Amino acid sequence: MYNPTVARLTYRGLLGRRRAAILFVLPALLIVIAAAVRALNGADDQVASDVLGGFALATMVPLIGVIAGTGAIGPEIDDGSIVYLLSKPVKRPTIILTKLFVAVGVTMAFSAVPTFIAGYVLNGNGQQIAVAYTVAALVASIAYSALFLLLGTVSRHAVVIGLVYALVWEALFGSLVPGARTLSVQQWSLALAQKISGEGFISSDVGLPVAVVLLVAVTGLATWYAGQKLRTLTLAGGE
Template identity: 60%
Template sequence: MNPTVARLTVRGLLGRRRGVLLLVVPALLLLLAVLVRTANGRDHDIAVQVLGTLALGTLVPLLGLIAGTGAIATEIDDGSIVYLLAKPQPRWKIIVTKLVVAIGCTTVFGALPTYLAGLVLYGGTDGLALGYGLGALVAGAAYSAVFLLLGVVTRHAVVAGLMYSLIWESLIGNFVSGARTLSIQQWGLSLARTVADPGAITADVSLPVAVPLLVLVTLAATGVAAVRLAGFTLAGEE
């Protein structure tokens, strides 16, 4: 961890329009949870729909995209990355620091609101809130790593991230069962199912498959991002 890089990354994420989105999106989730609970009372199926489809399926990847790409893509695009690269420090440390900040953002603005929304919708019964909170936490970490990598390798990181989230996970994943094995959302759901009471949460990927894939993808994306950043010159070009 590099404290200076971390401070600059936090300032960049929270001081721009991204900061507004990071605050507004979870606020809307919590507001919706209050409205749904008020209108329908404690309903398991509705809680699962809100927490699984909206929170884990939409909010968490969106926040991962905002935090992951925002942690480095803007610096590469505007050329300010050269100031970091000019410092005598390993490039991998820059990547790791930015990833830690991005994961912190998805935890604070994604996993925590998901857990709180679960408590509002269903209380602590069946471990539903805790399960989805944990699922959002681990999925947010993986999304952050993948989208941080996209921020390093392409200038169209946001578009590529949206294509993965909307086309692969939401569209193809709904019609092709095999595609769900490579879905970060399903990996998060697998851990959520393990924490919750039996039958409270369903997932299409088993835990022995989900955990290794989560670890592998997160570490691999981080490693490749560090290698690619190491190939940048002070002009920001490979």
């Protein structure tokens, strides 16, 4: 269920000059912020958790997920080049799974790695905060990639819708409105981070068992439906 040719083409599209530049901006900003905070405040566990939770997990990870998830397939559908891929003897679920693997890998590389670095800069992994948020970023990367890959298959406005979801729902409502937190990938991943770091600096409104079930269910359903949606595309590029 993995096609190297599809993967290579997807990587090439995602890591093109303009898109790669965008992908590097947020991780670089996170590390700069972490260095500045450490220089001004010294090592502080609460501050480290606030920076990693408020910027890395709530803003950076979903935004990178939007870029990687929608960019893995959206542009090909928009410009019609997807028809050349669909004309090849490659099963459409294989195309979706391969693109998901690529999107997940890119999202993890550009979100989890800088989160880990920033965590060590902030407090040297005190209270396991750096590791906890890194695991949360890794898990969230999978769910976001699946959701935004699906969005790329069903809408020509996937990037705009994804940005609204990332910035309004996850970063704003997911942090401030109690009812919305239950339906937030951020909160689901925070449940894992809380388990790793223990009670204290990291908390989630969703219990760990529920969070795991929701993460698996959303990722699986989004991937399955994206595959089904791709089946409806004709070789003429229509639906």
